Amino acid sequence: MKDSYKTIVKPTEETLYKDRGSKFYGYAFPLTTDEEVNDLIAPLRNIHPKAGHHCYAWKLGPGEDNYRANDDGEPSHSAGDPILGQINSYELSDVLVVVSRIFGGTKLGVGGLISAYRETARIALSNSKIITRTITARVEIHFEYPQMSQVMRFIDEHNFRIEHQELTTTCFMTIAVPKSRQKEVADLINTMYPISAKIPA
Structure with missing residues (x-):
């Protein structure tokens, strides 16, 4: 039984990663329930109306069984899973990471997408203030x-x-x-x- 877990204190500032014209905007939010997910993503659709995808992953609680990854129309497992992988890499819980993508005219391929979503999530989380909760x-x-x-x-x-x-x-x-x-x-x-x-x- 784990006595503690890591999470983030507050939402991060918007981060930007570019690859062959496509722009990937990254965000990380503290999360207390999965019911908050849509409310946190909705404003991003207004901020980036040209974004064709708002891919995300979240994880709740100290265990390993309460999480979700969503590709939001990108090829299967090319977006949500790489984002979730960064959440796990930072050993975080009670967190939502969203990456909004604006297509730049050049297809990146599945490998390129995986790399871009992973890197955007990493940058967003590297800018967050992480604490340990008991x-x-x-x-x-x-x-x-x-x-x-x-x-x-x-x-x-x-x-x-x-x-x-x-x-x-x-x-x-x-x-x-x-x-x-x-x-x-x-x-x-x-x-x-x-x-x-x-x-x-």
């Missing part, structure tokens, strides 16, 4: 007020994040921990009697 899960901690310093020391030592807390005579706290360590952390806290932990339903 995938977290919650652990609930129950303790009495005298154990406060022990609990806080444990949280600080492991760099866990407090998401919620109720501090009275009997205290309750929810912390965010790396997802793959959720059970391990809960079990560890449960050895610190009388402090107890549980994994929320």
Whole structure:
């Protein structure tokens, strides 16, 4: 189970790659759901009304099974797949890359298209600000007020994040921990009697 993945912070500036008269405009966008894809591509059709193709690829989540590649009328696998290949090369998720092509009068052939779409996607992603996001899960901690310093020391030592807390005579706290360590952390806290932990339903 992966605890983190890379994504981009914000949309990139437009990039331009040229090959034998054809112009390839590249864009990369942060993505939270596949329902956003059409809304992000629609303005590009207005920006480049002469573009015959708006090819794209996207990938969502930390796994390897939620992605799509679209050739938008180009020969099969000549556009979407090379774009997706660059997303994978940068090990990114939650991202959409679009390449808008204006035909320049000379056919590039399938090999030329693959190269051009791949290079345009690479340039767009090389201009993006990439961050690493940690995938977290919650652990609930129950303790009495005298154990406060022990609990806080444990949280600080492991760099866990407090998401919620109720501090009275009997205290309750929810912390965010790396997802793959959720059970391990809960079990560890449960050895610190009388402090107890549980994994929320």
